[in-house]
Amino acid sequence: MQRIRSILFDLVLALWTGLFIPLLAILWLCGSPERGVRLASRLWARGVLVSLKWLVGLTYAERGQHKIPEGPCLIIANHQSTWETLAFLILFPDVAIVAKQELLTIPVFSWFLRKSPMILIDREGGSKAVRKMVEESQAALAQGRSVLIFPEGTRKSVSEPIEFKRGVELLYARLGRPVLPVALNSGHFWGPGQSYKRAGTISVSYLDPIAPGLAGPEFTRKAEQLLEAERQSSRPQAA
Numbered sequence: 001m002q003r004i005r006s007i008l009f010d011l012v013l014a015l016w017t018g019l020f021i022p023l024l025a026i027l028w029l030c031g032s033p034e035r036g037v038r039l040a041s042r043l044w045a046r047g048v049l050v051s052l053k054w055l056v057g058l059t060y061a062e063r064g065q066h067k068i069p070e071g072p073c074l075i076i077a078n079h080q081s082t083w084e085t086l087a088f089l090i091l092f093p094d095v096a097i098v099a100k101q102e103l104l105t106i107p108v109f110s111w112f113l114r115k116s117p118m119i120l121i122d123r124e125g126g127s128k129a130v131r132k133m134v135e136e137s138q139a140a141l142a143q144g145r146s147v148l149i150f151p152e153g154t155r156k157s158v159s160e161p162i163e164f165k166r167g168v169e170l171l172y173a174r175l176g177r178p179v180l181p182v183a184l185n186s187g188h189f190w191g192p193g194q195s196y197k198r199a200g201t202i203s204v205s206y207l208d209p210i211a212p213g214l215a216g217p218e219f220t221r222k223a224e225q226l227l228e229a230e231r232q233s234s235r236p237q238a239a
Contacts, residue, residue, distance in 0.1 A: 002056075006196035009055040016047050017109070024111055037115040038094055044112075045089040052083075057199030058189050060087065064206035069178045072146045073209070074137075074171065076179055078162050078227050079150035080187025083202065088148055091204065096140035098133060098149040119147070130167050134174045141177060151223070158187040162228045169216035181207040181223055183230035205230050 020040065027036055052058045075092065077084060088095055098119045103110060113120060119136045121129045137147045149171065151164035172179060183205040189198045207226050210219060 002198060003196045005056050005199075009051055009197065012051050012055060013048060016051065017044070020044055027115070032115045034116065037112060041112045041116060042089050042093060045086045048086050049090065052197070056197045058083075058197060058202065059200075060202040060204055062091070062204045062206070067206045067208060068180060069209055071177075072141050072144055073178045073180050074175055075146055075148040075182060076151050076168065076223060076227075077148065077182040078184060078231060079152050079155050080158055080184060081155060081190045081192075083186040083190045084150075084184055087202075087204070092146055092148065094145050096137070096145045096147050098137070098147065123153070130170055133167065134171060137171060137175060141175065146180075147171075147175070155187070155192045157193075158185065158191060158231075162224050162231060164220050164224060168223075169220055172212070172214075172219050173216055176212045178212065179210040179219070179223065181210065181226045183207060183227050183234065185231070185234040203234050205234070 023040055027033070027040065030036065049060075075088075075095070077088075085097070085099075088097065096116075096119055098121060099113060101120050101122050103113060103120075119133055119140065121133050123129065140147050149168060151168040152162060153165040156162075184202060186202045189200050189202060207230060210222060210226075214222070
């Protein structure tokens with residue numbers, strides 16, 4: 001039965017995404033205003049999360065909201081699922097997500113990535129890609145938008161320890177903003193390699209912010225330890 005519910009969600013997701021094509025055309029004719037594009041993307045993401053709740057039985061619970069900095073900040077999160085790339089559009093309205101250019105191959109979604117705009121980088125671009133990431137992150141913060149990056153670079157199994165890729169240390173040093181670590185256990189319900197989505201409650205834990213000014217290796221070590229400790233202590237709640 002759970003597999004059938006998951007397949008039904010996939011069908012509804014395709015239909016829901018298709019319904020946004022006329023809206024995409026309207027926004028394009030209006031010059032693709034960033035605020036309008038982001039509003040539309042949040043509406044789309046909210047519909048996806050509602051569908052997950054009612055069709056799959058998958059929802060989420062937040063903990064530690066009082067730890068979220070008042071102003072725009074750098075958000076780092078472990079990456080276990082497609083779920084968080086959608087949910088962060090709701091959890092942090094107007095967030096600028098650092099995303100890989102490969103996502104531009106996804107119809108409709110790629111248009112929203114470009115026009116929101118998100119921070120798209122070529123992972124094979126070396127120092128040029130890192131410089132672009134820093135510059136666009138600075139611009140987003142100047143507009144009052146928080147910046148989200150998944151320092152692991154790609155989705156990881158729930159059993160794999162958290163290990164950051166290169167680049168996040170430089171971003172931390174150059175932005176000079178508080179860093180909010182966010183730990184998720186979404187991979188237990190919608191993870192890479194799973195044949196279907198499972199019911200339950202995803203835990204979204206906001207951890208103690210990390211102040212700017214630490215040495216790069218010290219920041220990485222502290223951030224990895226915070227996220228890893230929460231990953232190991234997190235226990236999925238069955239629906």
